[in-house]
Amino acid sequence: MEVPPGRTAGPSKAARLVGNTGPQPTPTRSAPGARLPAARAPRKAKRVLVAAPTPSPMPQGPGADTDSWLDFARRRLAGDYSVDDFGFDPEFTDRVLLAMLRPLYTSWFRVETTGLENVPAESGALVVANHSGTIALDAAMTQVALHDEHPAHRHLRMLGANLVFQTPVVADIARKAGHTLACHPDAERLLSAGELVGVWPEGFKGVGKPFSQRYKLQRFGRGGFVAAALRTRTPIIPTAIVGAEETYPMIGNASLLARILGLPYFPITPTWPWLGPLGLVPLPSKWLIHFGEPIPTDSYPEGAADDPMVVFNLTDQVREQIQQSIYRLLVKRPSAFG
Amino acid sequence: MGRTVLVTGVSRYLGGRMAALLAADPEVATVIGVDVVAPEREIPGTSFVRADIRNPVIAKVMGESGVDTVVHMGVIATPKQAGGRSTMKEINVIGTMQLLAACQRTPSVRSLVVKSTASVYGSGPKDPAKFTEDMEPKHAPSHGWAKDSVEVETYVRGFARRRPDVSVTTLRFANVIGPRVQTAITGYFSLPVIPTVLGFDPRLQFVHEDDLLESIRTAVRTARRGTFNVAGDGVLLLSQAVRRTGRRWIIVPRLMFSTVGRSLGPAGLADFSPEAVRYLTYGRGLDTTAMRTVLGFEPAWTSDAAFMSFVGRSEARVSVDVA
Numbered sequence: 001m002e003v004p005p006g007r008t009a010g011p012s013k014a015a016r017l018v019g020n021t022g023p024q025p026t027p028t029r030s031a032p033g034a035r036l037p038a039a040r041a042p043r044k045a046k047r048v049l050v051a052a053p054t055p056s057p058m059p060q061g062p063g064a065d066t067d068s069w070l071d072f073a074r075r076r077l078a079g080d081y082s083v084d085d086f087g088f089d090p091e092f093t094d095r096v097l098l099a100m101l102r103p104l105y106t107s108w109f110r111v112e113t114t115g116l117e118n119v120p121a122e123s124g125a126l127v128v129a130n131h132s133g134t135i136a137l138d139a140a141m142t143q144v145a146l147h148d149e150h151p152a153h154r155h156l157r158m159l160g161a162n163l164v165f166q167t168p169v170v171a172d173i174a175r176k177a178g179h180t181l182a183c184h185p186d187a188e189r190l191l192s193a194g195e196l197v198g199v200w201p202e203g204f205k206g207v208g209k210p211f212s213q214r215y216k217l218q219r220f221g222r223g224g225f226v227a228a229a230l231r232t233r234t235p236i237i238p239t240a241i242v243g244a245e246e247t248y249p250m251i252g253n254a255s256l257l258a259r260i261l262g263l264p265y266f267p268i269t270p271t272w273p274w275l276g277p278l279g280l281v282p283l284p285s286k287w288l289i290h291f292g293e294p295i296p297t298d299s300y301p302e303g304a305a306d307d308p309m310v311v312f313n314l315t316d317q318v319r320e321q322i323q324q325s326i327y328r329l330l331v332k333r334p335s336a337f338g
Numbered sequence: 339m340g341r342t343v344l345v346t347g348v349s350r351y352l353g354g355r356m357a358a359l360l361a362a363d364p365e366v367a368t369v370i371g372v373d374v375v376a377p378e379r380e381i382p383g384t385s386f387v388r389a390d391i392r393n394p395v396i397a398k399v400m401g402e403s404g405v406d407t408v409v410h411m412g413v414i415a416t417p418k419q420a421g422g423r424s425t426m427k428e429i430n431v432i433g434t435m436q437l438l439a440a441c442q443r444t445p446s447v448r449s450l451v452v453k454s455t456a457s458v459y460g461s462g463p464k465d466p467a468k469f470t471e472d473m474e475p476k477h478a479p480s481h482g483w484a485k486d487s488v489e490v491e492t493y494v495r496g497f498a499r500r501r502p503d504v505s506v507t508t509l510r511f512a513n514v515i516g517p518r519v520q521t522a523i524t525g526y527f528s529l530p531v532i533p534t535v536l537g538f539d540p541r542l543q544f545v546h547e548d549d550l551l552e553s554i555r556t557a558v559r560t561a562r563r564g565t566f567n568v569a570g571d572g573v574l575l576l577s578q579a580v581r582r583t584g585r586r587w588i589i590v591p592r593l594m595f596s597t598v599g600r601s602l603g604p605a606g607l608a609d610f611s612p613e614a615v616r617y618l619t620y621g622r623g624l625d626t627t628a629m630r631t632v633l634g635f636e637p638a639w640t641s642d643a644a645f646m647s648f649v650g651r652s653e654a655r656v657s658v659d660v661a
Contacts, residue, residue, distance in 0.1 A: 078581055083541075083574075162464055165464075168536055175541070176539070181465070
């Protein structure tokens with residue numbers, strides 16, 4: 001860490017720690033960072049523990065046990081950690097968020113990930129995947145896959161919709177997990193910084209499509225992601241995710257209710273809202289994720305990003321490749337819940 | 339012959355220190371400080387002129403002393419400083435208009451440096467992670483200081499068009515913080531219980547008070563044209579900042595935030611206007627590439643270190659109180 005002039009690292013830090021151990025807030029008013037995710041995921045996590053033969057909520061990932069949980073908690077309560085310019089909090093992501101998603105990944109969905117050799121270890125790349133399953137579990141599972149299974153333990157920085165950053169709690173967690181708004185400046189900033197960026201170009205059309213349309217790719221937005229990759233000359237990795245469609249099979253959409261609540265859709269599944277909170281438990285489908293061969297963008301001439309024909313063609317190429325990959329995975333998978 | 343610099347807003351803390359800093363600069367021969375009220379202490383090396391920039395007297399002062407550089411720090415941030423929102427608006431907007439009119443009439447003026455604020459970008463969920471100077475706000479501010487600053491910048495751009503021979507530099511500062519400066523944000527972090535918005539953890543950026551002054555001095559020296567974001571490197575999350583103060587905090591739903599916030603401390607200590615609440619909900623980040631490459635200014639303090647220098651002061655005060 002940089003030691004700027006005048007910060008007088010030693011005494012001020014000590015003073016801070018002393019100052020903080022005293023008037024620490026009571027547990028009921030505990031840290032929002034620690035409280036909110038716990039409030040979000042317990043339903044899933046608890047059931048996973050019931051289902052999983054060896055419940056192990058402790059992180060098995062790299063760098064998990066560099067210090068004890070007590071030290072970790074103390075540091076968090078003192079605010080003694082750093083986030084990047086996007087608000088990405090790697091420590092919180094590794095030790096809390098991913099730790100909560102991991103049982104879902106390994107035991108509930110039994111995700112099998114292939115093609116990780118197509119994801120670069122250091123440089124920037126754009127992961128483009130299909131979107132499905134009513135809530136964006138597929139995005140979360142891709143994040144776990146890239147962090148836990150990739151040899152370089154890469155963090156996936158996703159580009160999310162406006163709605164994500166407007167919604168309390170969700171906005172907070174999304175920022176801390178390293179995600180940002182889907183807009184050109186942010187996409188290009190992350191890619192040129194050598195980050196692995198994830199986009200789900202189908203957006204709400206993809207996650208909110210009826211079950212009858214499963215595994216049929218929707219329109220790929222306006223190809224903004226392709227323009228960002230072209231401008232930064234980073235490869236596009238077409239990624240196929242199979243399994244998310246069956247987690248919450250959406251058999252209906254209460255569009256009036258959705259309008260009242262300001263949501264893009266209000267899902268009706270065989271269990272939701274009929275069984276109340278129980279309807280929120282995802283069905284234990286079998287998942288396969290495949291990272292396809294990268295599509296290079298550095299051979300295009302300067303200014304290709306401003307040529308709509310190039311952008312459209314490349315968008316179609318990515319879409320086609322993902323669709324083919326989905327079909328291959330579906331054939332490979334014995335059954336939806338196998 | 340050295341330069342003659344006119345500084346507005348010298349009776350407030352930053353303006354006063356700026357005038358003293360410029361007076362100590364060997365390149366500068368004369369510093370004229372202007373404000374509506376006299377400064378509490380005499381500012382070393384500065385001849386103070388008590389003038390309301392809202393009336394044309396300022397033009398006379400400028401013409402007589404042959405001012406070549408104008409540093410405009412006269413825009414005020416909270417109604418409390420001015421004694422009411424309408425006076426504040428008048429000082430900010432009409433004052434700037436009068437000052438610019440005087441600059442336009444004074445042929446000796448060669449450069450103008452304006453202290454503006456990053457709050458002109460507004461704050462909201464559709465914002466990019468970092469604003470560059472050429473970006474339009476996605477959620478344009480509609481109230482208070484931020485709105486005034488947007489208007490001030492508009493008039494400054496108009497002036498730059500009418501007097502192309504004058505080099506105009508506008509500096510958009512992140513929240514200024516430090517061991518001594520008093521602003522709405524230091525007031526907020528000095529509340530006995532700090533309210534935060536439920537479900538949001540905004541990114542905050544700070545600029546240290548010394549860096550603010552140094553960057554203005556750099557702008558005066560180099561007279562680089564353009565608009566520049568000025569902020570310390572890195573960001574702090576609000577939750578992180580609050581914990582570092584060691585104070586208690588309370589999480590409040592957005593709808594009740596300003597009501598609860600106002601009840602937690604003396605009136606006017608912190609700002610809970612709609613713009614301030616938006617900032618404390620969504621935060622903001624500034625891209626400072628142009629500050630380094632074009633303006634040629636390198637901040638000495640990161641956002642983190644600047645904030646800690648502020649925390650150091652409140653801790654010092656607490657220990658004094660105890661002793």
